[in-house]
Amino acid sequence: MQQNNLKKEVMKMTYKVEELKDYLKKHGIRPSTIRLKILQYLLENRIHPTAEDIYKSLINDIPTLSKTSVYNTLDLFLEKGVVNTLSLKEKELRYDINTYLHGHFKCEVCGKVYDFPVTDKILEVNELEGFTIKSIDINAYGICKKCNEKIKNNKEEE
């Protein structure tokens, strides 16, 4: 499944239940209905959602769903390396199904979070010799291309 992730992301493809089950099993997670639904949501909605986002999206489909279950599942996914968390100076934590090293850009105007590629050379820091680096986050903040263009167009109209 891993090789197809990017392609599916772009193509907005959907995942079969068997694929999802195998994915969880490979990560040592027993595939319950809730876990499969949350995994599916994360794979098909790569918007770095919060727990609340996930809860709201699934509550119609699973009317008995509790927020605690969403948190439990996300904690489990985190522990088993299925997701990473994103801490973007917001009240809420965000979750990212893409666990490969990459950067995040948060637009301060529209709020959207973009991914961008990053070389792993950042990790080569002499000052951290003897330190064990388990993960690294690169978070940029500013104004995205779309919002920059909107601002530019508004100024021209004046």
Add this chain to the structure above:
Amino acid sequence: MQQNNLKKEVMKMTYKVEELKDYLKKHGIRPSTIRLKILQYLLENRIHPTAEDIYKSLINDIPTLSKTSVYNTLDLFLEKGVVNTLSLKEKELRYDINTYLHGHFKCEVCGKVYDFPVTDKILEVNELEGFTIKSIDINAYGICKKCNEKIKNNKEEE
């Protein structure tokens, strides 16, 4: 004052009230008692403190201090570029008086946050053309040198 920051940090030097006043004025901030005390705390305790840390440290000195004032002051400092905020997957935001580009390493064992140098080449990302980058955070997580050595020593004792 800026050139002396690092030296003072290492030497645990203290700041004179006049220095602190000038520093705030240069940043367009009127120097009230609380603001001076918080600035002094931040300059003399480079531990990336939370608002709570600052409040607890100053409440003895300023018995009428309210937490709202600490938050108000930190928000003002942030707006005027005196501090940066640090979002390290914790509940609380941390504040950093060092606003120059540098990385942070959080030890998952002892909780200490270390600074490390970073090249600004990370910012050269083709995919972010047309984006305005206002700030960037590089946060690493893992086990610090001291904790690694403690773990190693404990294993040798067995």
Add this chain to the structure above:
DNA sequence: AATAAAATTGAACTCAGTACAAAATTGAAT
């Protein structure tokens, strides 16, 4: 000293996330 503007305070509130015990579901053994 009077007064207006700015800073500070304190109490009530919000809301993301947690704790935990009860209820529901699952899966293995018979």
Add this chain to the structure above:
DNA sequence: ATTCAATTTTGTACTGAGTTCAATTTTATT
């Protein structure tokens, strides 16, 4: 298939960082 223990899910109450806002205090200026 049925039982039963283990696991998962749920709902309620709670925690605690941060916010809101009106009242009070302080400060600067005349």
